Amino acid sequence: MVTLDTTRLWAGHATPATVYAYPAAYVTLVLAVYRRDPRVLCSVLALVGVGPLLADPPADDGAWGTRVVLGERVLLARxxxxxxxLLLVACFAPVPFLTLRAALARRPVRTALLTLWMLFGMALFFERMTRLYETAGAAERAAARAGVVVD
Structure with missing residues (x-):
């Protein structure tokens, strides 16, 4: 039986390069759907899916991208x-579906506006997670780092 090492997944996900790649991957995904390019689509999905598993864990929580992921861990622990x-979810959850629908219909203005709206949502989420991690108590920060920080 194959099991997924969630500690390793979180550790790789906390690598700043993987966090910074998500906005670019989203734009590339939308473009691949708009242009109907299966090679680019598969490449983006593979990069997003496999990238955190191949990335080395960050050495500390100094990078902004690392604090974003550690903030996610604090959020989940709470x-x-x-x-x-919940307001953020209500405003942004349907956006990827609407964006892909617009891209499939090849509606360039709608696709571009929805893509920008989603990037704005990502920026809000990333900033919120960073603040959550930075304002969490020492015990919560230590728990969020567990399995992420290497010797």
């Missing part, structure tokens, strides 16, 4: 729900 978080 149960993942808050009024602001």
């Amino acid at each position: 149960g993942g729900n808050s009024p602001v978080g």
Whole structure:
């Protein structure tokens, strides 16, 4: 039986390069759907799926991208729900589906505007996660780093 090492997955996901790649990967994904290019589409999906598994864990939490992922861990440890978080979900959850639908229909203006809206949503989420990690208590920060920091 094959099991997924979630500690390793989180550690690779916390590598700044993988975090910084997500906005570019989203834009490339939308472009691949718009242009109907299966090679680019498969490449983007493979990069996003395999990248965190191949990346080395960060040495510390000094990088902004690392703090984004560690903030996600704090959020999940707290149960993942808050009024602001639910508002963000309500505003941005349907956007990828609407964007891909517009890209499939080859509606360039709608596709571009929805892509920009989603990038704005990513930026809000990333900033929120960074702030959450930075304002978390020492015990929460230590728990978020568990399995991420290497010797």
